[in-house]
Amino acid sequence: MVVDDGLNVAKIMVIGVGGAGNNAVNRMIRAGVNTAHFVAINTDKQALLLSLCDPEDRYQIGALETKGLGAGAEPEIGEKAANESKELIEQIVDGVDLLFITAGMGGGTGTGAAPVIAKIAKEKGCVTVAVVTKPFSFEGNKRSKNAEKGIANLEKHVDTIIIIPNDKLMEAMKPNTPFVEALSYADDTLRQGICGIADLIATPSLINLDFADVKTTLKNQGLAHMGIGSARGENRIVEAVKGAVSSPLLETTIEGAKSVIFNVTGGTDLTLTQINDAAKSIRDIVDPEANVIFGANINPELQEEVIITLIATGFDADGNGIAEENARAYNELFAVKREDDEEEEKQPAEPVYEEHTAWAPNRSYGVNNGAQYAEQTAERPTVTRGEYLNRDSRAFNPQNAGYARPAEPPKAATPEYPDERYTAEYRQPRPSAPAAYESAPARYEKEEDKPKKDLPSFVKRLFGGKKKD
Structure with a gap:
């Protein structure tokens, strides 16, 4: 899809690779996301029939290698299938400015083909962002090891990567949550991350953010955090920032980030003070020398409601990015409690x-x-x-x-x-x-x-x- 915000034109594409990637794309289409062009890629011909993408946007790769029967949970087969269809992939990503690749790590097609697609896209000049999931622990050591190798390989060929561990669903969801609902929750987190960036570029704003701003934040940055927070009521700014900076399913927060871009969307009652409060809350958590870019947008339908979209990159080499002092600032800002929700007993202060x-x-x-x-x-x-x-x-x-x-x-x-x-x-x-x-x-x-x-x-x-x- 080509997006024109009045000043810049950017082509944004989302490619779902393999079964999990195709499912994630289907969910975004069902949610009515219209700020990106969706494509489904798979080695399994039957699985592509279930895709909600337009028929011309469904692509089978590795027909000779797999006979249209899938990669059989073997990443090597997925990689060979992508290399076999290299020319087709080049045609798909030609002219794309910002490419999202979504896949489930641990299987065959997603794990093996996603890095090849990312490499081809970067060679074509795309800013490439991968949003991937890690398998549940109960899926076994082999799948887990495949996922780790796939992620390590993918990181070599993308500008930015967002990782969603499925095991975190155990922590985020109630014990009696249906399995389908839990997976949908994970897909929704993925959708928010992708839509958050696409909306930053595609939505005309009071204070505009263009593709160049996003490109600066994402290009060659490695691990990234993306989130959307929304809230109503008197304390809506703090609550919206809290939702944007920390997701229960992501492996990251924004502590220690050296590059941040965020957008504040509110109703006609949105004030300069509220924008300043949001910026201050974010600056209190990230690296003191972080480059922070912000935008603001008015949506008349959001009376007494605020939505904050945020991208943070430039974490430490180990991917942690959580500096002790900044983590303390986060806890103080949002009054973080222990998991059991019991307030910790206050220790006597030093005299x-x-x-x-x-x-x-x-x-x-x-x-x-x-x-x-x-x-x-x-x-x-x-x-x-x-x-x-x-x-x-x-x-x-x-x-x-x-x-x-x-x-x-x-x-x-x-x-x-x-x-x-x-x-x-x-x-x-x-x-x-x-x-x-x-x-x-x-x-x-x-x-x-x-x-x-x-x-x-x-x-x-x-x-x-x-x-x-």
Whole structure:
């Protein structure tokens, strides 16, 4: 299909290779996707009869090699079939600017033929993107090894690759989900990735993204992340970004990406602030030096709704792309919870130690214990021992005696100094203390009058729920 956005013309094609690839193309056609030209390629003549592509867009390859009976789950046969039909494949991809190749890895035709098709397409000047699935673990070691070899071979000949492991369906779907529905969910993820890029180019926008922008992001980039997020309501920007940057079926998120292109589509109520919020949320996660390109589009039908389409590339060589600091930013931004949805127990914060002027004319470097220090302007009492306690974390510094600077920063409570060390022996009397100190009963109350509280959780974990004698 030739797409003209008013400024640029780009021909976008999606080729489904093998049984899984043909099924994925069928689903996109059923979904009414009209921003790309769909083609089905297979070694199995009977399987092509089930394709929803136009008859002239269904191609049998390797007729001499396979006799039209398929590759029999042998990638070598699929590869030979594609090489046999090299001239036909060259004709199919001729003039295509952006080519998507979708296939299931592990079988014969998809695994063997897809890399050959990708190589031919790149030689013809196409920007080539592969969107492939990995087999379920229960399909056996042979199929899994075939898939790994096929992906490794495919990566050599494509600009960008998106990998969808079928095993992730186990994590994303409920246990009682019908198998057909689960496979449809995987196909839908694939469809979103392909449609997301095609729509970026094909849909006229308020702030336009052309093929050159997409080409810059995809060309020779290796592993990629593509996603679409949509949301309604007051918090729709954050929720839409969350859906776009992380898919439960993909092996990637956008952490550490060095090149990002995204588009924000909203109704007539879409504001500049919302676009800025989306951009800021994305920038907080990707590499600080990432090249970020964005577009914006108005769809009057999307009142109080936002759709964000995103492509991220330029990950680390190992394909991970998840830098520790950026992963932390993602978790903080979206309040990520554990899989069991239980909020993790908050650990006591490390005490904050600040230098402050105390007990004039000397200087002490202890804990600034809140307002009772800040408000203290009257005459300071004389102190002979200066072990100051941070009551919030139940930690103190035994080295901070007198007016000496501690040899090292005070640490949180340890087995040597558990909670019960918070006793009267470490609270020296201050007979001349002003009212600010007298108004702090938690610091000066008698130990026996102190309310009994349950042990903090971190002490329970250290001592098995029992106090250390």
